[in-house]
Amino acid sequence: MLKRREFLALAGLAGAGALAGCGRRNDPPGTLYGRAVAQAPPRTPWDAQWLAFEARMAENETLKIDYFTKAELGNEERMLHDLRRGRAHIGGMSLQGLASSIPELSIAISPYLFDSYEEVDYVYDNHLYDIINELALAQNLLILQWVEVGWTHIFANRPLLTPDDAAGLKIRTSPNAAARFFCEAAGMDAIALGISDVIPALQTGLVEGGLSSLPFHFFSTLELSTDFTLTRHSFDTGAIVLNRDWYERATPSQRDTIDTAWGSSADARAGVRQMTEILEGAMRSGVQRGSDGAVVRELRTSRGEEIHVHDLDAAQLAAWRRATENVIDQLIDDVGGRSREVYEAILAGKAAFAAERSGGAA
Numbered sequence: 368m369l370k371r372r373e374f375l376a377l378a379g380l381a382g383a384g385a386l387a388g389c390g391r392r393n394d395p396p397g398t399l400y401g402r403a404v405a406q407a408p409p410r411t412p413w414d415a416q417w418l419a420f421e422a423r424m425a426e427n428e429t430l431k432i433d434y435f436t437k438a439e440l441g442n443e444e445r446m447l448h449d450l451r452r453g454r455a456h457i458g459g460m461s462l463q464g465l466a467s468s469i470p471e472l473s474i475a476i477s478p479y480l481f482d483s484y485e486e487v488d489y490v491y492d493n494h495l496y497d498i499i500n501e502l503a504l505a506q507n508l509l510i511l512q513w514v515e516v517g518w519t520h521i522f523a524n525r526p527l528l529t530p531d532d533a534a535g536l537k538i539r540t541s542p543n544a545a546a547r548f549f550c551e552a553a554g555m556d557a558i559a560l561g562i563s564d565v566i567p568a569l570q571t572g573l574v575e576g577g578l579s580s581l582p583f584h585f586f587s588t589l590e591l592s593t594d595f596t597l598t599r600h601s602f603d604t605g606a607i608v609l610n611r612d613w614y615e616r617a618t619p620s621q622r623d624t625i626d627t628a629w630g631s632s633a634d635a636r637a638g639v640r641q642m643t644e645i646l647e648g649a650m651r652s653g654v655q656r657g658s659d660g661a662v663v664r665e666l667r668t669s670r671g672e673e674i675h676v677h678d679l680d681a682a683q684l685a686a687w688r689r690a691t692e693n694v695i696d697q698l699i700d701d702v703g704g705r706s707r708e709v710y711e712a713i714l715a716g717k718a719a720f721a722a723e724r725s726g727g728a729a
Contacts (some may be wrong), residue, residue, distance in 0.1 A: 374717045377550050392460065394429075394431060395428055395429050397429055397569075397618060398428075398429045398430070398431055399429060399430055399431070399613075399616065399617055399618075399621050400432075400708075401430070401431070401432045401433070401451075401455075401456035401457060401613060402432065402433050402434075402435065402454070402455045402456055402457070402706060403417070403420075403421075403432050403433070403434045403435065403436060403455070403456070403457040403458070403459075404435050404436065404440050404446040404449065404450070404455045404457070404458050404459075405417060405435075405436040405437075405446070405458060405459030405460075406436075406437070406438040406442070406443060406446075406459075406464075406562055407436045407437060407459060408437065408586045408587060409437060409582070409586075410584065410586065411582055411583075411586050411642070412515075412638045412639045412642045413436075413459065413514075413639070414436070414437070415638065416514070416629070416630075416635060416638060417434065417436045417459065417652070418547075420628050420629050420630075420632070421434055423624070423627070423628035423629075423630075424624060424625070424628045425623060426624070427620065427624040429555070430621055430624060430625070431620070431622070432456075432457065435455075436459065438562065438563060438571045440455070442464075442561035442562060442563060443460055443461065443463075443464025443465070443467065443561075443562075444464065444467045444542065444561075446458050446460070446464075447460065447465065447467060447468045447508075447608075450508060450608060450609075450610050451468065451506050451507050451508060451610070452507075453507075453610050453612055453613060455610065456607075456609065456610045456613040456614075457511075457607070457609055457610075458608045458609075459514065459605065459606075459607055459608075460605060460606055460607075460608050461516045461541075461605050462475060462476050462516070462603045462604060462605060462606070463476060463541040463543040463545070463546060463603055463605050464541065464543075465606060465608065465661075466543050466544075466545070467542060467543070468503075468506045468508070469502045469503060469506065469508075469706050470702045470703075470704060470706070471499075471502055471545045471702055471705050471706045471708075471709045472499065472502075472503060472697050472709075473543055473545040473592075473702055473706075474695070474698055474699065474702065474706050474709045474710050474713070475495065475604075475709065475713060476519070476543070476546075476601040476602065476603055477545050477547045477549075477601065477695045477698050478545070478549045478552075478600045478601055478687075478688075478691040478694050479600055479601075479687070479691065479692075480601065480602070480695070480696075480713065481602045481686050481717075484636075484640065486634075486717060486720050487602050488632075488636065489602060489716060489719070489723075490602070490713055490716030490717060490720065491513050491604055491716075492513070492632070493553070493716060493719070494712045494713065494715055494716030494719070495709070495713065495716065496510065496714055498511075498638070498705065498708060498709060498712055499709070502704075502705065503608065504611060505659045507610060507611045507612060508608050508609065508610065508611055509546070509608065509609040509610075509611050509614055510606050510607075510608060511606070511607040511608065511609050511625070511629065512606070512607050512629060512631075512632050512635075513605065513606055513632045513635075513636075513707075514605040514606060514607055514629070514632065514636070514639075515603070515604060515605055515635055515636045515638075516580050516583075516603035516604065516605040516639070516686035517580040517581065517582065517602070517603065517639060517640070517641070517643055518580065518581070518597075518600075518601070518602055519546075519578050519579065519580060519597040519598070519599075519601045519602070519603060520578070520579065520580070520581060520584070520595060520596060520597050520598050520599065520600075521533070521538070521576060521577070521578055521579075521595075521596045521598050521600075522576050522577055522579060522584055522588060522592040522594065522596070523536060523538075523575055523576030523577075523592055523593075523594055523596075524575065524576065524592050524593050524594060525593070525594055526594050526675070526677045527576075527594070527596045527598070527677075528596065528677060528679060528683045529683050529686045530553040530554055530686060530687060530690040530691075531554075531686075533553050533555050534553075534554035534555070535554065535555070535556065536555045536556065536557045536575050536576060537555075537558055537573070537574045537575045537704070538550050538556065538557055538558065538574060538575070538576050538577055538578065539558055539559075539560050539565050539568060539569075539574040539576070539577035539578070540558065540559055540560075540578050541559065541578070542559040542560075542561075543559075544698055544701055544702065545601065545694070545698055545705050546578055546601075547559065548690055548691075548694045548697050548698060549578075549600060549601070549694055549702075550578070551630065552690055552691040552693065552694050552697075553687070553690050553691060554690075558573065558574050560574070560665040562583075562587070564724075565577060565587065565588060566587065566588065566591065569588060569591040569592070570591065576592060579681060580603065580643075581595070581597075581643050581646055581647055581650075582639065582642060582643055582646055585597075585649075586648045587648065589650075589666065589668075589674065590658050590667070590668050590669040591606075591668065591669065592668065592674075593668055593672050593673070593674060593675060594674075594675050594677060595650060595674070595675070595676050596677045596679070597676065597677065597678050597679065598679065598687060600687060600691070606648055607629055628718065647676065649666060650666060650674055650676050651676050653665060653666050653673060654666060676707075695725070696711065721724040
């Protein structure tokens with residue numbers, strides 16, 4: 368997006384050179400050192416994207432980055448703490464995690480705000496970058512680009528087709544107000560846990576289910592629940608985030624590599640969405656197949672139970688919407704700051720998208 372690239376180029380003019388400290392032996396003069404952090408489970412689209420990013424960054428011999436992208440350095444709150452303070456320099460973050468530093472982002476993941484991939488992409492690309500990046504700058508961060516996490520759903524050991532089905536259930540959420548308010552509005556008991564704590568909590572009964580995108584569930588908690596209900600109640604687009612001071616130390620050549628190494632937001636989204644479709648098909652069929660079509664494994668819980676994927680009909684979806692329709696007002700009041708502006712930007716984007724689709728003026 369032109370505005371983003373223009374801003375990043377201007378921001379980088381503030382300084383040049385490498386991070387303070389002694390260079391490593393045999394590294395070129397002016398080498399910029401850094402650390403990349405993320406929570407990308409192995410064999411996922413995010414893991415593949417980080418490997419591709421690492422290869423592209425390595426093409427610039429003056430960029431030396433150490434990669435800790437499989438949650439080696441802690442949860443997202445810890446990673447953001449390190450990013451803000453310059454202990455890490457590049458991060459892959461979900462919006463739910465990023466909201467711990469930029470609370471106004473909770474507005475964007477409030478329930479039933481978006482209706483389609485196309486609407487999400489339009490609003491984020493054309494209406495949300497500027498205000499979100501301004502909020503990031505105040506935390507010594509830069510939003511390099513949007514990536515993808517996906518629709519959030521609910522998993523448990525029973526179908527959760529309506530809020531009545533979920534009443535009283537102990538549900539794992541991220542430490543995010545939007546997730547907590549959604550669960551509470553639907554009558555669930557929200558228990559905030561970091562990703563590394565989810566599996567032990569499910570195994571011990573501390574929680575009875577959780578909120579998750581389909582790929583994260585497939586690669587982490589699939590064998591611990593029998594039912595996955597496609598509520599599609601919020602969309603987490605995710606972002607690649609930079610330490611602002613570190614980026615401003617980069618030379619023009621280094622900035623150009625950093626700006627382009629991830630590829631386009633469209634490519635990042637496409638990879639995750641294609642994988643999501645494949646994994647959903649596997650969960651519905653009960654088997655995972657390889658690229659040659661051969662069965663790799665049956666998909667069952669650790670107790671040998673079948674796994675079921677549930678769609679919502681129109682009435683069930685309406686029940687979830689009714690139960691959670693006041694969450695956005697709660698969030699705006701709770702978060703404060705510029706949350707009202709963020710919400711208005713989203714509404715403006717949705718209106719422009721609808722107008723463009725109908726052939727009218729935005």
